[in-house]
Amino acid sequence: MGDRDQIDLDRRRMTGRGRVASLLGLCRPALVAAALGLLFSLAGAAAVARWEDRVNKIEFENAAETQSIVMQNGMNEYISRLEALRTLFESSNEGVTRSEFETFSGRLFERYPGLLRISWLPRISRNERAEYEAAAIGDGVSGYRIKTLDGNDLATAPQGEEYYPVFYSTQPKTSPVYGIDYMSMPGRSEVLARARDDDHITAIRTELYDRNGAGQLPNVLVIVPVYAKGTSRDTVADRRRNISGFVVGIFDLPLLMQAIRLRTGASPAVSVNVYQPFSARIVSLEDLLPDYASVSAAPQSMRDVARGRHWSGGLKIGDTDWQVRAVPTAGGPLETTYDRAGAVLTVGMLLTLSLSTYLMLASRNSRRLSLANRRVLELAQTDVLTGLPNRAFFLGRLDELNSRLTEGGASFSILMLDLDRFKNVNDSLGHGAGDALLRLVAQRLKSAIRATDVLARLGGDEFAIIQEGSEDQRASSTELAMRIARLVAEPFPLPGHRVEIGTSIGIAIAPDHGCDQEQLLKKADLALYRSKSAGRNCFTIYDEAMSAELEARNTLEGDLRDAIARCQLEVHYQSFMDASTGARRGFEALVRWRHPVRGLIPPDQFIALAEETGLIVPLGEFVLRRACADAAAWPSDLMVAVNLSPIQFKEADLFEVICAALRDSGLSPQRLEIEITESVLLERGTENHAFMERLKSIGIELALDDFGTGYSSLSYLTAFPFDKIKIDKSFIRNLTHQPRSSAIISSIVTLARGLDMSVTAEGVETQDEFERLKALGVNFAQGYLFGRPLPIDRIELDGSAAGSQRDAA
Template sequence: MMTVFKCVAYEHNHWLVLLAIAICFAGSWVAARLFKRGRRTTGMTRAGWQFLAGLAGGVSTWCTHFVGMLGFLPGAPVSFDPLLTALSALVAVLGVTTGFIIAGRPGGRSGPPLGGAVVGLSVAAMHYTGMLAYRVQGLVTWNSGLLVFSIACALVLGALALQCGVRMRRRGSDMMALLLALGIVLLHFIGMSAFSVQPLGVANGFSNPEAFQVLALAIALMSTLVVAAGLVSYLIDDQSRSENVERLRQMALTDTLTDLPNRSGFDNHIDRELALAKDQRTQVALIGIDLNRFKEINDLRGHKTGDDVLRVLGHRLKSVIRPTEGEFVARVGGDEFAALMRLDGTHDLGTFLERLEAVLHKPIRLEDYEISPGASLGVALFPDDAHDRETLVQNADLAMYRAKNDLSQRICYYEKDMDELVKARRRMSVELRDAIVRDELEIHYQVQTLVVTGETLGYEALLRWNHGPQGYIPPGEFIPLAEQTGAILELGEWVLRRACADAALWAQPYTVAVNLSAVQFNHSDLPKLIRDVLEETGLAPHRLELELTESTVFADGDRARNILRQIKALGVKVALDDFGTGYSSLDTLLSFPFDKIKIDRAFVHEALTNPQTIAIIRAILALGHGLGLSVLAEGIESEDQLNILEVEGCTEGQGFLLGRPQPMADLVAAGHLVLRPGAGERLAQRPPPDELMQA
């Protein structure tokens, strides 16, 4: 190594040595970044970046060699063979480019070290081709050991450089540039140490060192221009990529129809505002906005008109927002918007709401007609009403829906007591949909008997929800909720399947009555469902009795008659429930094939105190008997009520006096029900609730 040190220290122009090293490191740094950029692309784009990387790396390597050669002081006149000098430059550019292409191929573990070795070999070939072009008037000798060592350094460091450039995720380009430059520098100066010159006495004297320095500067300038061109290409592409990323980010955060921020943009903004409010101990107002008549606009005018309305409202909202005062608006759903206002004591929320209302309720002129959509606004404050984004948005929505349901108010502020009730109902609706899977639903059976003898005729299946933490939830709470949310279809099917499966296990041929909601009855697959359930459970059709109210069949008489005929064709009985409280139309009894009338419990309850009620009961009984229909009275709770019904000639009854609703197991334990042989085994093999629904 002392030989190398002496060569650099005593046989070179130090300024040109430093210039050569600077060119080498700068070129390697640019080439490494261009190579890295190329690996992120494909096709011709990748080829273009690899060519730029090879050009920057090859030219800077050749310039490093040439400036270093110009800085060498052999003590004898020198000259350069132009053809070999040009060839050495070509070898550098082509060789480095080839190495980068090999190393940059996708897949394979051998590519990077092999490509790096090609780069190192190309640098060595360039250097020693350049040495052949170096004509010195002296006796030249070579140290073969240093020559081989210089080539080995180039090969090893080249392979390591490309391996780092490809495999390292963090600072891989920097490590590649460092190792590549180190390999080039070591190759050059170890190679120069292997080169010895013994001058010959000639008349021409020494070469002009000043001319060599000027030539070195010119070559350095050329190298700088080439490397700078590669760097500029890299920076332009980087800037273009940054602009494209920003453009895509804006597109991802912006609603294309209204040009307002979308849900993602809203989430980003509100998170920043809430963080700022926490730091500065200020408030933020969130306003949920829902258009009142947007569905009507879509239905009557079409979706294009709906889009036009949204576009106009988006531009209007954007025009009244003052971002410098902490105001913000976004479209967060189909016909839903959200506005945000920073409450720092300098701006008035009421004024902001007035501006929003003004543009939301201003008529919109489209072609030859005018539309006034209107909107409902719900306001929630941070941190008064919520301490995080999710709760704040939820509370603003609750207030907004309260405004939507209250025709007297267009703006509602979040009120914990009122809105928590709505939230509880929403939570219950979600839990109700999962109640079947969690096996929280039960059927309790209430006996139906002959009034005179007390003989059991059958049982009505009544759905019960054992919530667990909340205990049994009254049917009056969850049944209407199930009808509103559509869960009644799934619940009704579960009750029908379970009730028929239970009744099929009874040794006595009692009937089982199952209530049908209007939603179930109007479902087109009801007759098929009933047929399938009867076949699967083995229950005789005449033992199943379906109960429905008059309002269920009144909406679409023709369709209802068709469905009832299909059900009756299966052999299933149909009862008219709650008779006397609805339309109570005689035409209903004549038009629809009912088997039974059920007198509403309200009449039974008032029978002891209101003579007119007794007259109504008497009329219903006469009507039923005259039409050949059996009549059952509900809600019998006392002996006096039972006696009155017996006197009036009512044959069937149901109520707490006769028997409270109980699970089937309790009825069996009390001896009211007897199960068929093998029923216990069938109960043990009964599938889980969710599988029962898929049967």
């Protein structure tokens, strides 16, 4: 080879090496990009896989919890129907016949599969045994006798002090269950005793042989104690003494659970198993097989369930907690498949590092921003105390439903709730207890509504519910209101206290009562106001008469304001007499309203309105000043009595107003008697006591008005400085034909005498009543017998005045 050939060969080698170096230089960014892209794709796929797993877990747990709530609500519905049967027994005066029991039981569970039978177990003493056995035979239960379970055989029960046998049952009258004494069966007697002593619904797992005798099926026996009508059950001794029997229901738990899931459209993606309550007999989780399983192919023992993804909860039946375990159904949508993770890995291998990084950062920032915005929106529409939606959310949802109505949407109803006696809890136990009570109320209300309903706290102790999607909206709203009233009426456990409240409910239905927010809320409020006026702890559906009443009330309120401003009010006076001498001792001042169009309006038509609107304050001051001014011109031995409203007691300057009325009129304080109703003493006890002591210190006499009604308590007589007790006229009205009224009046007189107080009887209308009252020791008497209330210009103040008033009456 020549030199030239060697040079050419070296040149070609150097050129090849340069090409390789150049190729490596060109591929290096691509290789780095590919390596980094693969690395980030794997990392992204793993992150998405974890995210999918978390999302799947949350979805599964939410679905499982929903199923558990649905099952619990369904079970509560079954048990509430047994409670309705208890109500039948406890409200009956003559007793419940076998026919009534069978008819009522059949209707209660007509569309409720899963019930095997219902039985009535009366309390039968040794002396009543033969009578009950004969009565059952007379009702068609052939060969009825009280029996006990001896091994697997039934035998006649030996003589004992008490029996609780199956007396009524939904089973055919030929069934051997009739006569079985539950109290002689060790397992069931303990549950009966627990239900009786605790006044709670109890439950026990039991096993009944199937009809073919092939094996045992798990069932639940629910026991509801029934007590004699009108008897006490405050203590264990009371409950043992007053128990009258038990309503017993036996449920086929698998069939019952299956029926609940079918009726509510339970998701097939969740497999639910229900296990018996834990007990000492359960050796291991392998032995604990389900009493109910929604899918036969799902894991059976609790240990098998615990090996995979599962959700744990409880199913309360009576006072017993069954165990609920849920797992995703095999092949269902809640099984994690990691489809998104595979897609991310595939796409990530095709994308460059910059694009992958950009997308990941953008996705992360977008998600954070979305979560932040969502959180801000939730806070703006959530009540912080209870976690419920607030007024803003409620009004927004209401506007949305109203807009749907214009497009032919479904009807819905609004329930406005106001808690009764909540203010008493706040005042007596503090705002912390009030807040805790509101949270407990919110939990109970949530348990009473469906997932599609909207429950919101509007503020204070006001709640509201939107219920939609019912064929008969009126009936559904009524049922919901009844359920809520029962739930709220049950005692609430607060630390160191047991609080009982109620709720008043007003209902408006769209579109029957309006199609816009303002109309519906106004009419629901009107219905709520009617419920409060009707005695509280009840519900009212709006009707058109309420709007008319509101308009009339507003008109009357405006007229009353004008009457106070224009001095259209009058003060009339009714005398009260010394029962022993017959001499007149003074007058009670009574306000009257002479309307320019309607004439004289009685006080029972405007006093309550004046108290609600606050007009009672200027009205009461007018009466006080007029009465003092008129009495100043009377003989010095005559007194004047003036009523003070509870609303006036809340005025800080009331004492100065009374002093000014005495000072301006020149009336001696010893001639003024202030009458106070018992409701004043329920609130601000310390402040009101101090105020009354100030009145006493200047010589004013104090009278407890309408004693014997409302919240009467002997503690008022010793705790507050009263000079006189005024017995309500309802006792006087019954004096001549009810001996108890005489005994009550005699007791009041004796008590008052011991406390150095005098007694006035109101509403005396006949001479016979007056004579009896004098014999009972009453000090003063007042009523139509001595004269009706008259204006000042018709009262004669000389010795013939009493006769003149009696003639005027």
